[in-house]
Amino acid sequence: MKVIIIGGDGYCGWASTLHLAAAGMDVVIADNFARRAWDVQLGVSSLTPIAGLEQRLAQWRDLGGRRIEFVNLDVTEYEPLCELLADLAPDAIVHFGQQRSAPYSMIDRDHAMRTLINNTAGNLNLLWAMREYAPDAHLVKLGTMGEYGTPNIDIEEGFIEVTHKGRTDTLPFPKQPGSFYHLTKVHDSDQIYFVCRTWGLRATDLHQGVVYGVHTDQTIQSPQLVNRFDYDHVYGTALNRFCVQAAIGHPLTVYGSGGQRRSFLNIRDTVRCVELALRNPAEPGEYRVFNQFTELFSIAQLAHEVVRVGTAMGLDVRIEHQENPRAEKEQHHYHTLNANLRGLGLEPTLLDDATLRGLIETAAQYRDRVDLSVIRPAISWKPRAKAASSLTA
């Protein structure tokens, strides 16, 4: 199977690339290093020292890995994308090539706009290019569980049967995205659903939960293959950030009460889910949504787990509740379903003590690289006047 991985140099993209290559697929990475550039622009960097892509690929070859090709490509440029699809005639395209931080998209107008253009214009380009040059390829697109928001009903997978005034229909699940980033993912989903039913394209929209973990069976094979490990306030997701904080003796920064509940998965399962989607493609004209996660936790619950495991490791771990910079409910119903991927055989990697200990140990290994100044949340969802006053407070 020939697969193009757009964004194959990023966190989920790199891990997936190696996993799929190891699984015998012909993988081509298309990336423009936007993620690395954003780190530079924001003054943050991965806790783990990540090698350049050329070094990564050279090392993978040296270890006897299946050949992985690379094309430097910006999805917001249409012509090169068309050429790539026409040249390669891929069986599938996995699209990770998006700006994936909610706080980034809330910094100011410029960052909201960059997120909008990179994500939705890039997605639109990809769909038109597929229509013209790869109409039979299977699109596997990374969405997010955050598209749904936190409704007071159970969250189904993409669609829901609604009965209203005596009539019934199966309709797109009503979404309430909570940032400009999440808004772009909803728009992408809407675009993809439209082209599947209109042009007969086939797509799987992976509504992924919050990913934690750093190693997979492949990335652990060499320091040159190590994956990124973000702990900063822009790109660091909760559990990864907590583990870094525990390792360096920084209080775990819980936003608000921590009662926010979310869907999580280990990056080892991310790569398996992508493989499952690829090996069981959607039918022509089919748009399907897989909720891609394995467990539900509240943020406070995760922090308490890190305190418990970190303390057992002899670390001094405390929790510090901070004013929540986001506009989100802190007490809410949250029940999400993931029957589709389970039905295809996903065996969840559960969050156990060994996993947490491993993450904290990895963080400790690189503790000299931690920049404390980039941990505290500095991006606010608040209206202008209140955001300004909370900055001076």
Added chain:
Amino acid sequence: MKVIIIGGDGYCGWASTLHLAAAGMDVVIADNFARRAWDVQLGVSSLTPIAGLEQRLAQWRDLGGRRIEFVNLDVTEYEPLCELLADLAPDAIVHFGQQRSAPYSMIDRDHAMRTLINNTAGNLNLLWAMREYAPDAHLVKLGTMGEYGTPNIDIEEGFIEVTHKGRTDTLPFPKQPGSFYHLTKVHDSDQIYFVCRTWGLRATDLHQGVVYGVHTDQTIQSPQLVNRFDYDHVYGTALNRFCVQAAIGHPLTVYGSGGQRRSFLNIRDTVRCVELALRNPAEPGEYRVFNQFTELFSIAQLAHEVVRVGTAMGLDVRIEHQENPRAEKEQHHYHTLNANLRGLGLEPTLLDDATLRGLIETAAQYRDRVDLSVIRPAISWKPRAKAASSLTA
């Protein structure tokens, strides 16, 4: 009340501008003449000869109309938009400044992208500019009934109460937009809902039906004030197109069976609805949707009405069913609600024989300006292979 009308030189925008000025509001048009440029680029033009905006405004002044200001502004440029809001401190902003043709957005990748950028990037700019410089202003945004698609349940106004597995919530109405244009309107709605609940902005999202008619009490006062009347396959909406076709002896071009049902309103009601929304503003933090239409018809039903009235006028009017270029259901449930605007006092202008006769007469008046070559649908929703073969057929 000081109101900025973005897109005030367009079809609904111009009629609304004059109506609001006549109603005693201080109106500022912000427009970059994109709509006129698209006509030029597509090789089409309004059946009615429309004067330039400067001439329009000069004539309005000469007739004793309340002063209307004009600012040349492209909403995709952020800084001038910020300056405008900061300078004027408007009480309200009516946003008509969007590419509003579904076929236009389906021409090719370029036209889909222009629609995406003009509409969603423009809308994003406006929301950020309001956050920074006009957080108390009331946004009145033009959406479309087409955002909903044609679900098999009644279409409520923006939100719907959903009971699922024993739990209940009021959620955004699930939408199934049927073109890249409609997709942008859904994204705008999602953006606006988000900033209302996050930043406390206030907004009314007018989900407008298909507008017909050309004259209002103001535009009819002088040929220099006449509104545009589109009959081409890109911008001509069904009823207007049928009336032009009846007037010139061209068959009425019904796409497919004509069983498609839609929501309609006279442009005389468009302007009243906008006024009602402005005079009854949303509360701070409130996002509300008004379904803006007065009557439901199938396309075939409208065509038959035009045949009946045209024939009574002595015209030879026939219907020609054409292969439907769009991907849409031709037999479907369609029941839409408009309680919000009715509750504020909207008295519908119903589609009667006099209205149809007037439209056909106006069309006949300008029959020498008709370009027959721009009527037949030439933009297809179909997949590439099938679209290509139907072009050669």
